[in-house]
Amino acid sequence: MNKRLINILVPLISIVLGLIIGAIVMAASGFNPIDGYAALWNGIFMDSYTLGETVRQITPYVFSGLAVAFAFRTGLFNIGVEGQLIMGWLAAAYVGQAFELPAIIHLPLALIAAAVAGALWAFIPGLLKAKLQVHEVIVTIMLNYTALHVANALIDVISGGGERTEKIHATASLRSEFFQSITDYSRLHWGFVLALIAVMVMWFILEKTTRGYELKAVGFNKHASQYAGMNVSKNIILAMVISGAFAGLGGAMEALGTFENMTKLHASTGIGFDGIAVALLGANQPFGVLLGAILFGSLKYGGLNMPSEAGVPTEIVSIVIALIIFFVASGYVIRLALERLSKRKEVK
Amino acid sequence: MEYVIEMLGIRKQFGDFVANDNITLQLKKGEIHALLGENGAGKSTLMNVLFGLYQPEAGTIKVHGKEVKITDPNVANKLGIGMVHQHFMLVENFTVTENIILGAEPTKMATINIKDASKKVQELSEKYGLNVDANAKIEDISVGMQQRVEILKTLYRGADILIFDEPTASLTPQEITELIQIMKRLIEEGKSIILITHKLKEIMDVSDRVTVIRKGKGIGTVITAETNPNQLAELMVGRQVVFKTEKKEAQPKDVVLQIDKLVVADNRGIDKVKGLNLSVRAGEIVGIAGIDGNGQSELIEAITGLRKVKEGKITLNGQDITGLKTRKITESGLGHIPQDRHKHGLVLDFPIGHNIALQTYYQAPISKNGVINYKKVSEIARKIIEEYDVRTGHGESSIARSLSGGNQQKAIIGREINRNPDLLIAALPTRGLDVGAIEFIHKRLIEQRDKGKAVLLISFELDEVMNVSDRIAVIYDGSIIDTVFPNETNEQELGLLMAGQSLQENGNKVGGENE
Numbered sequence: 001m002n003k004r005l006i007n008i009l010v011p012l013i014s015i016v017l018g019l020i021i022g023a024i025v026m027a028a029s030g031f032n033p034i035d036g037y038a039a040l041w042n043g044i045f046m047d048s049y050t051l052g053e054t055v056r057q058i059t060p061y062v063f064s065g066l067a068v069a070f071a072f073r074t075g076l077f078n079i080g081v082e083g084q085l086i087m088g089w090l091a092a093a094y095v096g097q098a099f100e101l102p103a104i105i106h107l108p109l110a111l112i113a114a115a116v117a118g119a120l121w122a123f124i125p126g127l128l129k130a131k132l133q134v135h136e137v138i139v140t141i142m143l144n145y146t147a148l149h150v151a152n153a154l155i156d157v158i159s160g161g162g163e164r165t166e167k168i169h170a171t172a173s174l175r176s177e178f179f180q181s182i183t184d185y186s187r188l189h190w191g192f193v194l195a196l197i198a199v200m201v202m203w204f205i206l207e208k209t210t211r212g213y214e215l216k217a218v219g220f221n222k223h224a225s226q227y228a229g230m231n232v233s234k235n236i237i238l239a240m241v242i243s244g245a246f247a248g249l250g251g252a253m254e255a256l257g258t259f260e261n262m263t264k265l266h267a268s269t270g271i272g273f274d275g276i277a278v279a280l281l282g283a284n285q286p287f288g289v290l291l292g293a294i295l296f297g298s299l300k301y302g303g304l305n306m307p308s309e310a311g312v313p314t315e316i317v318s319i320v321i322a323l324i325i326f327f328v329a330s331g332y333v334i335r336l337a338l339e340r341l342s343k344r345k346e347v348k
Numbered sequence: 349m350e351y352v353i354e355m356l357g358i359r360k361q362f363g364d365f366v367a368n369d370n371i372t373l374q375l376k377k378g379e380i381h382a383l384l385g386e387n388g389a390g391k392s393t394l395m396n397v398l399f400g401l402y403q404p405e406a407g408t409i410k411v412h413g414k415e416v417k418i419t420d421p422n423v424a425n426k427l428g429i430g431m432v433h434q435h436f437m438l439v440e441n442f443t444v445t446e447n448i449i450l451g452a453e454p455t456k457m458a459t460i461n462i463k464d465a466s467k468k469v470q471e472l473s474e475k476y477g478l479n480v481d482a483n484a485k486i487e488d489i490s491v492g493m494q495q496r497v498e499i500l501k502t503l504y505r506g507a508d509i510l511i512f513d514e515p516t517a518s519l520t521p522q523e524i525t526e527l528i529q530i531m532k533r534l535i536e537e538g539k540s541i542i543l544i545t546h547k548l549k550e551i552m553d554v555s556d557r558v559t560v561i562r563k564g565k566g567i568g569t570v571i572t573a574e575t576n577p578n579q580l581a582e583l584m585v586g587r588q589v590v591f592k593t594e595k596k597e598a599q600p601k602d603v604v605l606q607i608d609k610l611v612v613a614d615n616r617g618i619d620k621v622k623g624l625n626l627s628v629r630a631g632e633i634v635g636i637a638g639i640d641g642n643g644q645s646e647l648i649e650a651i652t653g654l655r656k657v658k659e660g661k662i663t664l665n666g667q668d669i670t671g672l673k674t675r676k677i678t679e680s681g682l683g684h685i686p687q688d689r690h691k692h693g694l695v696l697d698f699p700i701g702h703n704i705a706l707q708t709y710y711q712a713p714i715s716k717n718g719v720i721n722y723k724k725v726s727e728i729a730r731k732i733i734e735e736y737d738v739r740t741g742h743g744e745s746s747i748a749r750s751l752s753g754g755n756q757q758k759a760i761i762g763r764e765i766n767r768n769p770d771l772l773i774a775a776l777p778t779r780g781l782d783v784g785a786i787e788f789i790h791k792r793l794i795e796q797r798d799k800g801k802a803v804l805l806i807s808f809e810l811d812e813v814m815n816v817s818d819r820i821a822v823i824y825d826g827s828i829i830d831t832v833f834p835n836e837t838n839e840q841e842l843g844l845l846m847a848g849q850s851l852q853e854n855g856n857k858v859g860g861e862n863e
Binding site for chain 2: 210211212213214216217221223224225227228
């Protein structure tokens with residue numbers, strides 16, 4: 001079997017296997033798997049509205065996936081994407097509602113505010129790691145909780161004791177009448193274009209720039225980087241900050257596109273944590289992250305349709321979706337099996 | 349003649365790559381049998397086959413004349429085969445006895461019977477003259493002593509065939525002499541030894557016979573007494589090898605590196621370099637001889653800006669570089685072949701091409717407006733790969749990790765020399781490499797000198813220091829205790845100096861510092 005064929009077969013077989021095992025789980029729990037998957041399909045592709053909503057759901061996953069992947073590629077494990085995303089969300093929502101400016105200034109300003117907020121929130125673990133060798137995993141986990149409660153407290157202040165911030169001005173919104181008209185008034189917004197640009201930006205930084213070379217070198221081997229005269233501390237902080245900026249922009253998608261405000265959160269959004277899975281699905285490659293986010297976002301959104309249309313409870317839906325993702329992520333095992341199989345054939 | 353081990357026609361293949369091709373090795377009872385070959389020739393593979401870690405595709409193994417199948421290391425242990433690994437497998441904060449019994453703990457009523465074990469270890473140590481304290485902690489004993497613990501470990505398990513894998517790689521000259529004594533003692537007590545090495549001198553000193561392998565093929569077995577180092581090297585490399593590197597008289601010119609009263613502390617804050625003075629001129633190679641741990645690492649790190657200078661002054665080309673950042677020092681004309689090529693020399697997960705740009709990636713012509721021209725990087729890399737004969741699987745896009753040690757080192761040397769530095773620091777540049785690569789590297793160092801560059805060589809190998817240097821500075825306890833010329837000294841004298849004895853008593857010249 002040649003390599004190219006294996007490369008195409010692996011993801012296909014993974015998805016099919018995931019679907020089969022998911023079907024078994026559904027059947028064993030007394031639900032019709034065909035109805036279930038039909039509902040999942042319809043939940044993703046049924047009409048222009050669902051399609052628009054699916055794309056909308058994918059958008060923040062692209063950003064959180066890029067944030068995690070960028071950190072991984074530069075030798076850091078940023079579990080704090082969740083917190084950075086919340087801070088970005090809040091910053092964008094605040095700038096969106098607090099200022100009255102022309103759109104050409106207002107929207108970019110709100111986006112920049114989100115990126116800066118995420119970056120600042122990531123700067124803290126970066127600084128602690130670079131200067132005091134505190135492990136970024138611990139700090140970022142703790143900062144997720146901190147971000148949640150700080151954001152809630154600030155929403156309280158901004159809204160004067162309310163549950164949510166005011167709706168952002170239209171000048172800061174990512175929504176577009178054009179997209180709404182072609183998708184039957186879904187919440188599809190310009191964010192997916194920004195997500196595609198972000199994919200390109202990450203690729204460009206890592207693969208083309210001097211800075212990207214340095215960030216990767218420091219991530220792979222601190223000692224050799226030091227020997228080569230690179231500033232290790234600065235690069236660790238910068239890697240965290242760039243990762244945080246991607247996360248913050250993910251928050252802006254919610255603030256300026258999906259919800260156009262920010263409501264107090266009772267728990268994590270999950271987008272940041274799911275970003276870890278998205279990054280791993282995409283093998284930490286920018287274009288891989290895009291594909292991972294498409295799979296993840298589609299299943300997440302399509303799954304919402306399963307309880308109502310096929311009567312499959314949300315718990316089972318979560319298990320089925322997790323199984324599909326699990327099999328895609330364990331593509332390595334399938335690759336190994338395929339290679340063994342083809343080897344055995346050769347021997348015969 | 350009785351053979352204790354016979355490996356006949358062994359073939360071991362990994363995919364398409366044949367690591368061992370029809371190799372035969374026969375070990376007589378009571379002999380020291382050297383296994384000689386370049387890095388990557390297949391020595392370790394062959395020994396791993398014997399030790400049960402690999403299964404051969406063809407060939408037979410006989411122990412005491414009986415054909416055996418060694419399926420795993422436990423089988424090898426039972427057959428009385430013990431391996432003294434190159435990288436010691438010891439638990440640092442355990443005692444000698446605890447390490448030795450690890451995995452085969454003798455128990456007494458469900459508790460470890462450490463007392464009897466320690467007595468047995470002590471007895472074994474005395475019997476073979478190993479001089480090891482059974483109750484000492486590993487972290488408190490020297491490297492040479494740790495190796496003897498490894499030897500004890502195999503003896504404790506009843507081994508009578510010992511495999512030594514590159515045993516002298518990390519030892520001082522004195523420790524090597526002691527090890528040779530121990531090996532001879534083991535033979536007297538009826539053991540047989542296979543010695544894996546690529547150091548010809550040791551083979552000549554200690555072995556009875558030598559089996560040579562080259563590129564996975566058995567070249568033959570010769571009797572040590574009937575051969576000489578030149579012949580062995582030729583068998584190993586497949587061509588004539590020059591040992592005494594040919595070089596012209598040095599033509600030292602202006603001082604390039606000047607170090608005055610340098611004091612440098614280690615990570616724990618203890619002074620390791622204590623008021624050291626040294627100078628290196630253009631067109632000369634200064635060798636620093638000394639036992640590991642006398643301040644060499646701290647000295648290099650201070651010169652290269654990787655470690656803070658506590659006191660003193662370092663000038664390079666007349667410019668004060670004390671306390672400057674590494675990059676500034678590199679830019680002012682320093683090349684550095686680091687002592688640990690994996691830790692400092694390379695980003696192992698980068699392609700070798702990217703590694704070649706490690707210090708120049710941000711400069712023209714590679715970088716322009718913050719964007720790297722990877723085509724240019726490949727171009728430079730290809731040139732260095734060709735010029736320095738770096739053997740790679742996929743050219744400049746091969747991942748650095750996949751290259752053999754010698755080729756990694758050649759790439760680093762190519763990178764450093766290609767930047768055309770005025771001062772080249774070569775720290776243990778040939779550690780772990782075979783004669784072919786060593787010869788190549790020495791030639792390159794001398795070439796730099798002949799081009800009028802200054803070279804500072806740090807080495808634990810006396811041969812290397814004597815052979816390559818124009819001037820030898822002996823470092824002891826953080827300062828240069830004497831400077832000698834290679835043609836006016838010998839190994840004994842250097843050995844004494846390295847042990848901290850000044851030559852005053854012998855009526856030789858004394859100098860706390862050079863110049």
